[in-house]
Amino acid sequence: MSSVLRVELRDRVAVLTLDRPERLNAVGTDTVERLTRVLEDVRHDDGVRALVLTGAGRAFSAGADLGEIESFTSPGQFRAFVGGLTTAYALLEDFPKPSVAAVHGFALGGGLELALACDLRVAERGARLGVPEMKLGVLPGAGGTQRLARLLPPAVAKQMILTGEPLDADRAWQLGLVNEVAEPGGALAAAEALAGRLAAGAPLALAAGKRLVDHGLGMDLDAAVAYERETVSVLFCTEDRAEGLKAFRERRPGEFRGV
Incomplete structure (x- = not known):
């Protein structure tokens, strides 16, 4: 098989x-x-x-x-x-x-x-x-x-x-x-x-981006935007977000770990 x-x-x-x-x-x-x-x-x-x-x-x-x-x-x-x-x-x-x-x-x-x-x-x-x-x-x-x-x-x-x-x-x-x-x-x-x-992207952000598009299409716009806001607020607390900002300042690719 x-x-x-x-x-x-x-x-x-x-x-x-x-x-x-x-x-x-x-x-x-x-x-x-x-x-x-x-x-x-x-x-x-x-x-x-x-x-x-x-x-x-x-x-x-x-x-x-x-x-x-x-x-x-x-x-x-x-x-x-x-x-x-x-x-x-x-x-x-x-x-x-x-x-x-x-x-x-x-x-x-x-x-x-x-x-x-x-x-x-x-x-x-x-x-x-x-x-x-x-x-x-x-x-x-x-x-x-x-x-x-x-x-x-x-x-x-x-x-x-x-x-x-x-x-x-x-x-x-x-x-x-x-x-x-x-x-x-x-x-x-x-x-x-x-x-x-x-x-090369941040795993948590990739998964969240998929969910936002797929699930948001079934919501009215106000609810979808609220869903987006809550999602990105959670991502803000991740280590990958901190690494992304650090990598941007240091002008290098981010080394994301999915945390």
Whole structure:
């Protein structure tokens, strides 16, 4: 099972590689279980400050494992399968350490939903990102309809969902779905560079920044600003805040410890 997702640590960045290239990195129950265990382990590893998710072979991920889905004999099995994907992707989205998806080839269906659960996305020029489930008579079921509508203009999200047609990397960048576009073959390097910059930040502030954006979007503005004020007041009392100010005065990078 461990072969479906490889983990490598590269200078405080954990690189998670979907490793089923013969199946275009289709996401099945084994991948979900492995991802969940990895996230639980890495969560408590102080040597890891950021994550990169990528795929082996010629694509990030073609989506959910249709072979596994076709073996189901009841709606309950499918519901449980989708529930597993949803839970794992929510765990990634709520993870206290920032994550970057490195997309090459294509990220489709459940593969795109995995990339959407990351904080940031880098895609190679020519890569395609889409939710083609409509062409199979179904819909994205692991957060795709909801995360797309929060990251894109609703009309664009609806077009992707209702037609099943993908966006290319350049169009996705124009619309804000992708943070950076890399040249062919360069997505992983660009994602690792971005994750490296994130890993240099103060861990408590990184986690708090994620929470403020993600949770604040569900609040009215006054409540969200109050939440922000309380959060930064807590950060003011940390050793990392003192180190950051000292490093600024000494004109050097901060050496943050997450305390």
